[in-house]
Amino acid sequence: MKWVNKFCRETWIEVNLNALEKNLRAIRRHIPKKTKIMAVVKANAYGHGSVGVARHALKAGASALAVAILEEAIVLRKAGITAPILVLGFTPLKCVKEAAVWNVQLSAFQVEWVKEAQKILEKAGSSKLLGIHINVDTGMGRLGVRLQDELLAIVEALTTSRSLIWKGIFTHFSTADEPDTALTRLQHNLFIRLLRFLEQEGFQLPTVHMSNTAAAIAFPEFSADMVRIGIGIYGLYPSEHIKQLDLVTLIPVLSLKARLSYVKVMLTEPLTISYGATYIANLGEVIATVPIGYADGYSRALSNRGFVLHRGRRVPIAGRVTMDQLMVSLGERKGKQGDEVVIYGRQNKAEITVDEVAEMLDTINYEVVATLSHRIPRLFIKDGRVVEVSHYMGPVKKIRKISKKKRRKNKRKKNRNAGMTKRIEVEE
Numbered sequence: 001m002k003w004v005n006k007f008c009r010e011t012w013i014e015v016n017l018n019a020l021e022k023n024l025r026a027i028r029r030h031i032p033k034k035t036k037i038m039a040v041v042k043a044n045a046y047g048h049g050s051v052g053v054a055r056h057a058l059k060a061g062a063s064a065l066a067v068a069i070l071e072e073a074i075v076l077r078k079a080g081i082t083a084p085i086l087v088l089g090f091t092p093l094k095c096v097k098e099a100a101v102w103n104v105q106l107s108a109f110q111v112e113w114v115k116e117a118q119k120i121l122e123k124a125g126s127s128k129l130l131g132i133h134i135n136v137d138t139g140m141g142r143l144g145v146r147l148q149d150e151l152l153a154i155v156e157a158l159t160t161s162r163s164l165i166w167k168g169i170f171t172h173f174s175t176a177d178e179p180d181t182a183l184t185r186l187q188h189n190l191f192i193r194l195l196r197f198l199e200q201e202g203f204q205l206p207t208v209h210m211s212n213t214a215a216a217i218a219f220p221e222f223s224a225d226m227v228r229i230g231i232g233i234y235g236l237y238p239s240e241h242i243k244q245l246d247l248v249t250l251i252p253v254l255s256l257k258a259r260l261s262y263v264k265v266m267l268t269e270p271l272t273i274s275y276g277a278t279y280i281a282n283l284g285e286v287i288a289t290v291p292i293g294y295a296d297g298y299s300r301a302l303s304n305r306g307f308v309l310h311r312g313r314r315v316p317i318a319g320r321v322t323m324d325q326l327m328v329s330l331g332e333r334k335g336k337q338g339d340e341v342v343i344y345g346r347q348n349k350a351e352i353t354v355d356e357v358a359e360m361l362d363t364i365n366y367e368v369v370a371t372l373s374h375r376i377p378r379l380f381i382k383d384g385r386v387v388e389v390s391h392y393m394g395p396v397k398k399i400r401k402i403s404k405k406k407r408r409k410n411k412r413k414k415n416r417n418a419g420m421t422k423r424i425e426v427e428e
Contacts, residue, residue, distance in 0.1 A: 007377055007391075010259035010338075011292045014345075015048050017382040019251040021060040023235050026248045027227075028061055031216055035223040037061060038086065038209065040230030041076070042068035047297070047372035048234055048254055049390045051079040052380040057233060058083050066228055070095050073104040086133055086168070090143060096120050096130065105131035105167055109145040111153040114164065121163035132158055133168035133207075136194060138187040140174045148197055155203055168207040169195070170228075177214035177239035184215065188222055214238040217248050236354060236365045252354065254369060255345030256376070260310075261325070262289040263335045273327050274319030278304060281318065286330035288315075290341055293324040297372040298343065301361055308341045312348030315341075344368075 004010055028037065039062035045053035054065050054076055064084040067073045073085045086105045096117045099106050108114050114132070121130060134154055137144025145151045158166040171191045175183045191210055198205065208224040213232035215222055235252040237243035266281045273279040273287060281287050290308060294300040303320040308328055318329040328341070340347075344354050358365045374392035381387065 004259070004379075009291050010261070011290075011296065011376055012257055013048070013372065013376050013378045014255040014257065015052060015378055015380045016251075016253050016255070017056050017380055017387070019235055019253045020053065020056060020233060023233055023250050023253070024057065024060045024062065024229070026250065027213075027216060027229055027232055030248050031220050031223045031227055034225075036063045036207075036226040038064040038066050038226050038228045039233055040066045040088075040212075040228050042066065042072055042088070042230075043370045044072075044372075044374065046231065046234050046366065047369040049378035049380070051076060051081070052378060052388045052390055053233070054081055054083075055079075055388075056380070056382075062229075064226070066230075070099055070102075070104060070106075074098075074102050077102045077104070084131070084167075086131075088135075093117060093120060097124050097126065100124075100126050100128050100130045100163075103128065105133060107135045107143070107170075108132050108154065108158075109135045109137070109143055111150065111157055114154055114157045114161070118157070118161045118163050126163060129165040130163060131167035132164050133170055134158075134166070136169060136171045136191060138171045138190040138194075139183060140172045140187075142172070144171065148194065151194060151198070152201060155198060155201075159203065166206050168209060168226075169198075169205065170209045173210065173212060173215050176212060176218060177242050179241050181218075184219065188219075212238070214242050217242055218245060231366055234369065236369070240355075252345070254354070256292075256343040256372070257345070258290050258292050258308075258341050258343060260288045260335060260337055260339045260341060261291045263287075263330075263337055263339075272319075274303075274322060276320055279319035279327075279329075281329065284332055286332060286335055287318055288328050288330055288335050288339075288341075290326050290328060290343075291324065292343065292376075293322050293326055295323045295373060296375050298326065299361055299368075299371075302357070305360060306357070307352060308343050309345075309347035309350050309352060310335060310339060310341050312350050314350060314352070 004012055039057035041050045041054045044050045066086045066088050068089045070087050070091055073087055076085060088107055091106045093116050100121055135144040137146045158164055173184050173187055195205060207226055209226040209228060210224055211222050211227040213229050216227040231238055232250055235250045264287050266283050266285045271281045273281055292298050298321060300321045302317060304317060306317045307314040315328045315330055318327045344352055354365045354368050358368045378390040379386050
């Protein structure tokens with residue numbers, strides 16, 4: 001892949017936009033037609049690259065975006081994304097003006113915060129209304145208003161405000177990905193009762209949303225006005241239980257790849273490998289170095305345990321994973337510098353899944369992808385072609401497809417310019 005040749009370290013992520021679009025369409029077919037999709041792109045789109053994912057998720061049918069912190073939203077705005085963006089987490093009052101400037105909607109769950117935010121915007125003379133979604137805690141125990149009277153006070157403050165506008169109300173399910181549905185149904189009932197209470201008080205509800213990926217798949221009847229789809233966009237299931245329901249087919253979007261930076265054969269004597277000398281290579285064993293480490297989000301806990309794919313077969317990690325590099329044993333098989341290895345994803349008929357790695361680490365697939373560092377370039381691929389490149393050393397680059405006619409025209413222009421240069425040199 002020619003774009004990889006431009007990187008000074010040959011480690012990269014490929015984001016399959018065709019798979020991303022299929023995942024969104026699969027979820028779209030599963031939920032009610034009237035329900036909109038909010039694409040969750042927090043944590044750099046779960047490690048996939050927030051700007052590129054956001055842009056293509058909106059093209060594929062999402063109508064809004066969600067992030068965790070205001071800074072993530074501003075990154076999207078600076079990239080030219082104009083769709084509604086909601087900050088799901090807590091935003092300090094000192095950042096309210098910034099949110100209004102960038103037209104980013106915030107979550108609220110305290111009447112004191114709402115009143116103070118209004119004063120700040122009025123004092124600043126802001127002409128823009130700041131959109132607010134009320135976060136209701138029905139059992140997550142993280143953020144959100146819990147009591148009926150407190151909720152009523154927040155709604156009254158919002159509906160009488162001259163600088164804030166009530167855009168939404170939401171809750172978050174804590175066990176929607178588990179076989180036991182009792183708590184999810186309890187949370188749903190609590191939320192619906194609070195909504196009915198507000199309607200009885202004479203308030204017209206704004207956008208209502210409660211379902212994450214797990215709930216959207218397992219409880220499509222809970223979809224309301226909008227669902228918040230995070231892990232499902234990326235072709236990963238929230239849990240094995242949700243996968244086994246076999247209601248929606250998802251395709252992994254991310255592949256993590258690298259090229260071998262060094263290959264050595266133990267010809268004269270056994271050699272210890274990496275820190276702590278926890279691995280000893282035998283005579284004739286081929287050891288290869290891969291330019292990725294725990295600073296890139298590849299866990300040190302995979303030392304002497306993990307695998308990569310080389311020429312379509314699994315090869316084990318030899319020794320401890322270091323900050324920027326790791327070593328693998330090719331056994332007695334041949335390998336050469338520049339060979340492509342797959343760390344997550346497919347190579348020929350072999351595959352290493354993110355779920356498999358998560359199980360090995362005793363964690364969840366969310367963590368495995370979300371911790372992938374900004375040091376790794378992201379290549380966004382559609383129909384087998386790189387259409388965008390994102391690197392922490394520079395902005396996302398759009399790759400424009402040039403027609404054959406345009407290429408011929410550019411070539412003629414280049415030839416004319418070359419000829420002009422030669423004439424000038426002769427005249428001088």
